[in-house]
Amino acid sequence: MTHDEIYNTVIQLLKEIAPDTEPGQLKPEENIRQALNIDSFDALQFIVALNTNLGIEIPEEDYEQTTTLKRLLPYLEKRSNPKSENS
């Protein structure tokens, strides 16, 4: 899966969870949950939605990789293409 595909999926899922916000305007280092006002329940829904849409199970100890786009996107890319990390 390409960087753009992952980015678009993430933004779309965030929009579904926080429909009154503009996830597309998130800055790379902005804290996603704070910026979009996402509570712990919706944060879990986001992790579930990533699993459903990208087939990636994020273990709890990796939750900190989901705090900003700058961390989340490379993490998802790596996990979606486990064999060739550069693709």
Add this chain to the structure above:
Amino acid sequence: MTEFLMPSLGADMEAGTLVAWRKKPGDQIKRGDIIAEVDTQKGLIEVEIFESGILDQYLVSEGESVPVGTAMALIRSAEAPSSPEEKEPLVPEQKEGIPEKEPLHPILEIEEDKREEPEDLPTVSQRIKASPLARKIAAVNKIDLTSLKGTGEEGAILRRDVEKVLEEKEPAKTPPSPTAAPRSSESAASEVRKAVASAMSRANQEIPHYYLEKRIDLSNAMEWLRETNKVRSVKDRLLPVALFLRATALALDLHPTLNAVWDQGVQVQNEINIGLVLSLRTGGVVVPAIQQADTRSPDQIMQELNELIPRARALKLRSSELSTSTVTVTSLGEAGADKVYGIIYPPQVALIGFGCVVEEVIPIKGMLAIRPVVYATLAGDHRASDGLTGSRFLGSLDQFLQTPENL
């Protein structure tokens, strides 16, 4: 024949608008069926029926808005074919588009600008036993006597019965503005705001609150959650709130006077239905019930939350989920305030609050340790319980949370 009434979905609800019937006359209906969709301040609610029978006829048509307690349909009971009720069902005729005027408006009458309109409340049947004074007060305040339960001899309605209704209605002066048209999310939000305002004003006026708090060491609970979530798929993972709710239910079972409603005395409830406060993104809160939480495992509670919370946030709840709470829990989740001192949702008598889980230095066996803790608070109605009960409840809550594997 029984009447299907516009349900009260909380102390703050005065009227609702019938949006659609989901059953038609002649339909066989059973307990739990969704019979109608009703638009309220808390969104579009699917209303369930609590008895079985056959839908006989509609008394209210789609688009009409009627006060709580209005008969909306007649149900022929399955067992007893026909035993016509003494009293006639009430169907106040509503003019299209005119908001329901307050049927129980108390002494303050500034807003009664529609008074000149033709009487549209049914005349009180002479068969109702009521004292002349009660009748007079009821007439002045446009209270429908058929909706009252008398406490006098042979159920006669007395002055105090009518005044009680007036008192109950007093704080909720904001006239509801129900509308059959689909609402924008903004107007839905402002309706929710109004509903919250009305219920909380009433609670603050009527309920003598007392507050207690207890710091609860969550080392065991958080460690247990970490371990169990490791082996769970993302969909089955538990949040701390599932343990909080379960432990609360078990502790309430030991201290039942907190799981009660206040109606001229404490009435302990048989079921433990925990209303969970959910904030809406657009502001305001809704409080759907986790029914019989004491009989459910943390897993079952979490599954229920996964199903309930998205529907609650979309304001698509069922009537039973909004009307059956016997106690309320508010949990602030992560990154929120450390402690919450809630306001009780009448007629309930207790509200339990959980702040966010924080790490604190606490002494353990003469040493200082850093442990995850949560501050649990209890708002109690001092008419219904005392600090000792509340204190024991928080102690039990603490104990249950120390052995998460047994929850």
